[in-house]
Amino acid sequence: MRIVCPFCGARDAQEFSYLGDASLQQRPDTPAGAPLDDAAHAAWHDYVYLRENPPGEHTEFWYHASGCRQWLKVTRHMRTHAISNVEAARPSSLRGAA
Amino acid sequence: MSRQPNRLASGGLVDRNKPQLFRFDGQPYQGFAGDTLASALLANGVSLFGRSFKYHRPRGLLSAGPEEPNALVELRSGARREPNTRATVAELYDGLEATSQNRWPSLRFDAMAVNQLFAPIFAAGFYYKTFMWPAAFWEKLYEPIIRRAAGLGRPAGSEDPDHYEKAFAHCDVLVIGSGPAGLMAALAAGRSGARVIIAEEDFRLGGRLICDRREVDGVPSVEWVARIASELEAMPEVRVMLRTSVFGVYDGGVYGALERVNDHVAVPPEFQPRQRMWRIMTRETILAAGSIERPVVFGDNDRPGVMMAGSVRTYTNRFAVAPGTRAAVFANNDDAARTIGDLEAAGVHVDAVIDPRPGSTDSVRSAARKAGSELIEGAIERATGGQRVQSVDVRSNGSTRSLSVDLVAMSGGWSPTVHLTSHQGSRPVWDDQLSAFLPGQTLPPGMTVAGAATGQFSLEACLAAGAAAGLDAAGRCGFRRAQLAVPSADPESTAVSPLWRVRGTKGKAFVDFQNDVAASDVELAEREGFRSVEHLKRYTTLGMATDQGKTANVNGLALMAEITAKSISQTGTTIFRPPYTPVAIGALAGHHRGEHFKPTRLTAGHAWAKRQGAVFVESGVWMRAAYFPRPGENDWLETTIREVNTVRSAVGVCDVSTLGKIDVQGRDAGKFLDFVYCNTFSTLAIGKARYGVMLREDGFAMDDGTTSRLAEDHYVVTTTTANAAKVMQHMEFCHQVLLPHLDVQMISISDQWAQYAIAGPKSRAVLQKIVDPRHDISNEAFPFMAAAEISLKGGIPARLFRISFSGEMAYELAVPAGFGEAAIVEIIKAGQEFGIAPYGLEALTVMRIEKGHVAGAEFNGQTTARDFGLGKMVSTKKEFVGRVMAQREALTQPDRPILVGLRPIEEGFRLRSGAHLLNRGAEPSLDNDQGYVTSTTYSPTLRSWIGLAFMKSGKERTGDTVRAWDAIRGTDALVEVVGPCFYDPKGERHHG
DSSP, rough: EEEETTTTTTGGGOOOOEEEEEGSOOOOOOTTTTTOHHHHHHHHHHHHHOOOSSSSSEEEEOTTTTTOEEEEEEEEEETTTEEEEESSSSSSHHTTTT | OOOOTOOOOOOOEEEEEEEEEEEEEEEEEEEETTBBBHHHHHHHOOOOEEOOTOOEEEOOOSSTTTTTTTTTEESGGGGGGEEEEETTBBBBOOOOOOEEOOOOBOSSSBBGGGGGGGGGOOTTTHHHHHSSSHHOOOOIIHHHHHHHHHHOOOOOSSOOOEEEEEEEEEEEEEOOOOEEEEEEEEHHHHHHHOOEEEEOSSSSOOOOGGGGGOETTTTEHHHHHHHHHHHHHHOEEEETTEEEEEEEEEEHHHHEEEEEEESSSSSTTOOOOSSEEEEEEEEEEEOOEEEEOOOOBHHHHHHTTEHHHHHHIIIIIISSSSSOOOEEEESHHHSHHHHHHHHHHHHHEEEEEEETTTTHHHHHHHHHHHTTTTTEEEEEEEEESSSSEEEEEETTTTTEEEOOOSSSEOOOOOOEEGGGTTTSSSEEEEEETTTTEEEEESSOEEEEEEEETTTSSSSHHHHHHHHHHHHHHHHHHHOOOOOOOOOOOOOOOOBBBOOOTTOOOOOOOEEEETTTEHHHHHHHHHHHOOOSHHHHHHHTTTTTTTTEEETTTHHHHHHHHHHTTTHHHHHOOOOOOOOOOOHHHHHTTTTTTTGGOOOBBOTTHHHHHHHHEEEEEETEEEEEEEEETTOOOOOHHHHHHHHHHHHHSSEEEEEEEEEEEEESSSSTTTHHHHHHHHHOOOOOTTTTTEEEEEOOTTTTTEEEEEEEETTEEEEEEEOOOTTHHHHHHHHIIIIIIIISOOOOEEEOTTEEEEEEEESSSSSHHHHHHHBTTSSSSSSTTTTBBBEEEEETTTTTOOOOOOOOOSSSSSSEEEEEEHHHHHHHHHHHHHHGGGTTTTTOHHOOOHHHHHHTTTOOOSSSSSOTTTTTOOGSOOOOSOOOTTTTGGGHHHOTTTTTTTEEEEEEEEETOOTTOOOOOEEEEOOOOOTTTOOEEEEEEEETTEEEEEEEEEEEGGGGGGEEEEEETTTTTTEEEEEEEEEESSOOOTTTGGGO
């Protein structure tokens, strides 16, 4: 499989490590110091343990470990492995600032 | 020896000026360059090649190509012995040695051939039904016996001395196969300017064009192939890859191919691989893999001398070998005409042509007439003969008669080689008109199929389809389609009427030759309810041998369809998966084996340590010095004890460069580290170091290490050796994904800095001799947990951290890796007067256990910061990874196992990791389990074995005596529960 890295171009999938479901970016917001209610526990349980496994398009994280070391959001079809989109996890609007 | 009795006087694509001597089963023979092992043996009159898998029936050549199910041999000898190699694709070379397999004591007399007599017993499902009981007998008795009786060749049994390598290639158009369609496709795409790779599994281009006597563009097909081959070779953007099997289709236009670089020589030349595994990246692929001829299922159709008709032509035309003297041609299609003509041309008389089609056809009739062969409308019921066919029983018009022949050229029609089309899940579809499975509707993206592989069986159609496919593919890649005339070809008829099996035959009628599956097994499967193709396959093992049923599958399915009175398309087919032909594991591994399985990393001080006689140990990808033995020391323990005592009483130095080091900079660096670690780093003073623990998001501990703040916006993080890469990846994730708005940058500097721990009461005295005097490193100016950028020896940049893993007053000194070796030499020189000694990983481990520091064994993925006794470190004021999940009920229960120290009651008892803790008198059970031992060592300081363990309510149990129960090593000893820190628990020594 080949992944078109927005920074490095088309590269062999061996250069990347896989993490999975890109919904990991939506980390629950539970303020520190506040008591944890059932809803907070439930939200965190879902966040840490539950993953979608759709038989269609799926957006997931890949890390270009042997390349630019950037985390990428890759949209891949779970049946055909066809990749329809690759973008940096960190929005480009924030890149220049850093 | 050199007679080659069956070699024709002239013709063929063999080089008669290059005789090649070889041995088969010890017997010397001679063949020619251009032969395969199969053609050379056939030329020498050898017809018996092997014994079948289950019944040990004598077997000869069925085919002349990669589909061969019978003629499997052990190729080469000694460490290079390769079992189950198809003699039909093994290129002959001078000095080749081959051995037949699955026979004892010899190929001609095989004791296990007695299995044939029990054939009725060994029907499909025999093993399932017979060896059910008692279950324990399977592994110990039944399986070993069956394995010995039924089988294939023997592996070499010693390490493969050859190299294998992996390579990558890119192209616009990949053409698979070099028959008429493949050659035209490559020519068309090449002339259009595309980057083309044409892969051919044979050692010669041409496919059927070099096996049949055809005419293309008015010249013999062999000449035409040579002309095209030289044009392709001359095109700079075209790469012709011979001896290269494309074995698999993978995602995104990636194809796996195996190039047999040096399988055709006895020993690969120096620095050359035997085989090369290619990963070919392509935009367009033209599959021109041709087709495979099907046998006809009749009685004892496996007798040596019963061969595929197309393969018979290959032997006569390409190799100039007569496979027999008197032949019967048995075919349901018009290829029979060509077979008759070629056999007659080779001097093999065709006694009879048996055609099951009523009235046969014009072309077959006229060929038979020309050859003076009797044309019989009927079928062969059975072949007779033992190790060679002697006659055939032919049924015609209701009566059966015997014909004396020593060669049967049979053909049940051709099956398109659709294997690669279904590697991504597409199922081939049945075509009634062509009596063949054709490629399915959804092909792998970018693939087109041309020629016989898609059912275009005439030469003219193949040439035209190949040209069109090549032009189209180049066009889709953005090239201007070249002008190309499709060459003419001699006319032919490709008429075929299906004939799957001859009914009412006697003897075993084989469907799958390699796995010994007969028509009766398919019938049995149907009777017992295994009617779906997937069940049929698994119950009878049809198509599951090393040839993956290339000659068997279609006949098997057709039989099942016939028995169940369904159509073949209703019956369906199983699909093919990679690899198309067997691929050696060595080729898949490439250079990644033995010590090269993974990279070996050496520290800057490695060469120095080696000169000191260090014994090294693998630690992750690193080689680390385990201990530095001195003359007179008897074992690692003695050396380690001396090294520990040196550190505790004077000073020692240890290479800790393998720790992961990450440079973190930016305005928000402190804020970022607060998020990554469970404790706080934004409050760390500049010039100070702090120990930190990192959690996973699920609340369990992930890694630890010290982090130092060198400036307001500059931190240096250290990780454990094992987790260096993982932590780097995790930190990048935390920044780029979770906190993208933070102004922070990080980079791994593990390789850029060499780092040494200098530990012991005299450590400061040593350092004061090498650190430049302008840096005050006195206890007051540079106390415990201080960190600074300094210089050594008059200006060499360095970093100094006053941190201690050993529990002594200690420093870690980092220098740019280029100074790594010089630094250790200088440290030793400076420490000479204080009795300095280098110490290794063993002593380091002893001292960390004496101090109760957690390490890899404690970071087992099931432990939390609280379990380490570090609960107070965990901040409650800020957000960090793992914060919420670490507060889960099960992770905060008061009696949850916590880190404790253990000391055996019995003097000298060796405590071992893995032992479980039990209360005295308690039965060993999960309910009674009090915890487990994670790390143990002999402590020279305490003169006793000691250990660290996680124990339920461990803190409250200090002073108790419990059992360390070790079922694996069979020990059960009393130990006292103590605090995890055995040495200087108040921490006075490191404050020095």
